[in-house]
Amino acid sequence: MGNALILYRSKGGSTARYAQALARMTGGRALPAAQADGALLASAEQIVFASWMRAGALAGIGYLRRHAAQLRGKQLTLMAVGLSPQLDTAAWEDSIRRSLPDFPLEEIRTFYLRGAYSPAQRGPLTRGLLAAMGKTLQRKPDASAQELALAHDLLDGGDHVQEDALAAIALYLTGRPAIRPSIQASQASSTR
Numbered sequence: 001m002g003n004a005l006i007l008y009r010s011k012g013g014s015t016a017r018y019a020q021a022l023a024r025m026t027g028g029r030a031l032p033a034a035q036a037d038g039a040l041l042a043s044a045e046q047i048v049f050a051s052w053m054r055a056g057a058l059a060g061i062g063y064l065r066r067h068a069a070q071l072r073g074k075q076l077t078l079m080a081v082g083l084s085p086q087l088d089t090a091a092w093e094d095s096i097r098r099s100l101p102d103f104p105l106e107e108i109r110t111f112y113l114r115g116a117y118s119p120a121q122r123g124p125l126t127r128g129l130l131a132a133m134g135k136t137l138q139r140k141p142d143a144s145a146q147e148l149a150l151a152h153d154l155l156d157g158g159d160h161v162q163e164d165a166l167a168a169i170a171l172y173l174t175g176r177p178a179i180r181p182s183i184q185a186s187q188a189s190s191t192r
Helices: 014-026 038-043 062-066 089-099 124-139 145-156 163-174
Strands: 004-008 029-032 046-054 075-082 108-114
Touching: 004 014, 004 038, 014 029, 014 046, 014 075, 014 163, 046 163, 062 089, 075 163, 089 108, 108 163, 124 145
Parallel strands: 004 029, 004 046, 046 075, 075 108
Antiparallel strands: none
16 A cells, blocks of 8 residues: 555644654655545545544544545545543544444544644633633642643643654555654554
8 A cells, every 4th residue: 555645634733744744654645635626535545534633523524524425445544633642542433433424433543643732823712711621630639640741731732743653654554664764663542
């Protein structure tokens, strides 16, 4: 395999960074999902849809529903990018089932990668809501280390983008180790 089309939606830039790095590693092509037409989708053997997580769901997943006809018979990979140190796998799979009822979950490979967040890049409403969530997590009496790390990132920002985390995805797409020789192991967590 090797004809990967990596479509992405990026709000703060993390997903775009990952998509472009994955294209370099695999020899695929990365571009914003809004720029991909039906003919481009039909010509690809593999489709990677990368986007940021929003309330436990992949932002923009409706794009896949709208282009279901062009995606039939393709190898479909979902790459979610979020700030949380760990993904709630059960909730994520349930979200995919609800969002893509015509796609058998067992045929979709999914990966989660940590992204970045900068309060300065957001408007006052979003920044305020995320800060409130961070403060709530900080005050939680039995907050886990992961919750406290997320609280810190929500309040102060954080950048967890690591191109090395793409190694497992590159291997899955190409059947060979990533092109970047410095990548030995992946920190990407696959849920399928």
